[in-house]
Amino acid sequence: MWGAGTMGTQIAELMALEGIRVVLRDADAQAPERARATIGAHLGRRVERGRMDARDAQARLALVDVDPGEAALAEVDLGIEAVPELIEVKRPVLAAMDRLLGPGAIVATNTSSLSVGELAAGLVHPERFLGLHFFHPVAAMRLVEVIRHRGTAPAVMSAAIRLVRDLGKLPIVLQDSPGFIVNRVLMAAMAEVLRYQEETGIDPSSVDAALVGGGVVPVGPFALADALGLDVVLHVQERLVAALGSRFAGGRLAAMVAAGRLGAKRGEGFYRRGEEGKPSPPLAEREAQRVAERFLLAAVLEAVKLLEEGVASARDVDRAMRAGAGFAQGPLRWADEQGLDRVAQRVEELGRQGGGARWQVPPLLRQLLAEGRLGVRTGQGFHAHRSAPGTGRAGG
Secondary structure (H helix, E strand, C coil), X not given: CECCCHHHHHHHHHHHHCCCCEEEECCCCCHHHHHHHHHHHHHHHHHHCCCCCHHHHHHHHHXXXXXXXXXXXXXXXXXXXXXXXXXXXXXXXHHHHHHHCCCCCEEEECCCCCCHHHHHCCCCCHHXXXXXXXXXXXXXXXXXXXXXCCCCCHHHHHHHHHHHHHCCCEEEEEECCCCCCHHHHHHHHHHHHHHHHHHHCCCHHHHHHHHHHCCCCCCCHHHHHHHHCHHHHHHHHHHHHHHHCHHHCCCCHHHHHHCCCCEHHHCECCCECCCCCCCCCCXXXXXXXXXXXXXHHHHHHHHHHHHXXXXXXXXXXXXXXXXXXXXXXXXXXXXXXXXXXXXXXXXXXXXXHHHHHHCCCCHHHHHHHHCCCCEHHHCEXXXXXXXXXXXXXXXX
């Protein structure tokens, strides 16, 4: 494990819990020891709660080696890079891993927003390189996005998928794409809600309450942004804007970050510390429905783009959004249940209301409509549905 910060420590702990030996390295010579101490403290809490006996905890901690030297790296089967999200920081680390790990080892990046293909470009052995995007907090989040670039060897993909499953996680395989699945779809939906709140002046807590209360997501987008850190969210937003366009721009993130309002870690973001649980001014039912609809429609349009680009299947997009972002229902399944004709109609209406180029019916959706595939009621949409009431048609 290259990088002993928050994510590197969490991934190392997961490996140790599953009985896998871990070697920790970091540019900060003290970071691996701190990471090991953190893992030890977490194991100690498991013992206190009766979830593990003390002997087992010691055995797990003994699997975590702290920077034993370069010679031991030749025995490593998988190297995961988890250093800061900057390409100029990651490239030399990956080059060192490519050089020092044995010829049969897999080299992986835990990047959440950088192109896996771009990172592969500087490697001597790009065929053994892929993305393994774990989600924070690693122990609680079931999803791991497994990202192939054009040169990733099939055997490397297969081995990585097996490992993710052995770790008790859900592997979702996708082609390299900016933001992958979860960050890309979630940020498109969040940007829409950020714009809507700025346009209307509605209290952010009311928007969050409408989406949580409506069963759309377990945590509202403003509370989520505060928890992640507004600087982190802005960083991802800016990368997506640069790679994919202005539909990801929106809200006051840049101004808030410039003012030092970074969210929970600074005590103030969209919420102030201590105000997170306070009752929110409720939105009228129609307004709450409008907020939820715009959030979900923005997610649907971005999900459709992933299908058009061949990044992942409809099934995998929806599974990723449920497992990685907590969506109660995958956006494409939601669209099928709403009716694809109704979805297209609402997108066109929002476009006419001044929503701009982001509210356009995608070619794939137009194609499905032309084929009479309207979703659940016809048995075919983005998904095939086993039964469609009143039609007698069946999907696969």
